[in-house]
Amino acid sequence: MKNIISIIKFTVLIVILFAVVYPLAMLGIAQLAPNQGKGETISVNGKVVGYQKIGQKFDKANYFWGRPSAADYNAAGSAGSNKGPSNADYLAQVQKRIDTFLLVHPYLKKADIPSDMVTASGSGLDPNISPQGALIQVKRVADARKLSEEKVKQLVEKMSNKPTVMGTATVNVLELNIALDQLK
Structure with missing residues (x-):
């Protein structure tokens, strides 16, 4: 049971990191580009x-x-x-x-x-x-x-x-x- 809880916590952390934090970071960086990253x-x-x-x-x-x-x-x-x-x-x-x-x-x-x-x-x-x-x-x-x-x-x-x-x-x-x- 201890391993299952650790795996669930790790999965939630990875989902938050790659589905929320990373896209928001890329959006923020794009705002610094010419035309706010829109080409x-x-x-x-x-x-x-x-x-x-x-x-x-x-x-x-x-x-x-x-x-x-x-x-x-x-x-x-x-x-x-x-x-x-x-x-x-x-x-x-x-x-x-x-x-x-x-x-x-x-x-x-x-x-x-x-x-x-x-x-x-x-x-x-x-x-x-x-x-x-x-x-x-x-x-x-x-x-x-x-x-x-x-x-x-x-x-x-x-x-x-x-x-x-x-x-x-x-x-x-x-x-x-x-x-x-x-x-x-």
Whole structure:
């Protein structure tokens, strides 16, 4: 009986520690973070339109498209597909993405498409694409918005984030699309 009472006390202590104290401590620490731990939001005219570090779906012709998402752009379910490059289902999915991309961009060849435009990132929520991924979409976006390709290309180049020391250049798709909406 003495052991049972000790085990019950220990269980209650652990439940209080990990179900009450720890979450409250994390909430308190989050309050010290920028935006109280709610993420880095992007606002337009005072309205939150997205998060800087979370990708979202753009599929209209007049916007730049981001990377595909294995999590369907659901931040609560962030995950990759866990399918390897030899998995038949994965290869079929990538081929379907390639076919769709070529259908909407008939001026391209399969070899022109950067891999980030047809493969999801590890989290499934990458907000960035390569500058090449943006540049191959310039013609479609310019045509849909009745803008010159040169003007849209200059915007892509302006919005490209160069690596500070190492890494690759990226373009945040949400920020690029917001800047695109502001073009006259």
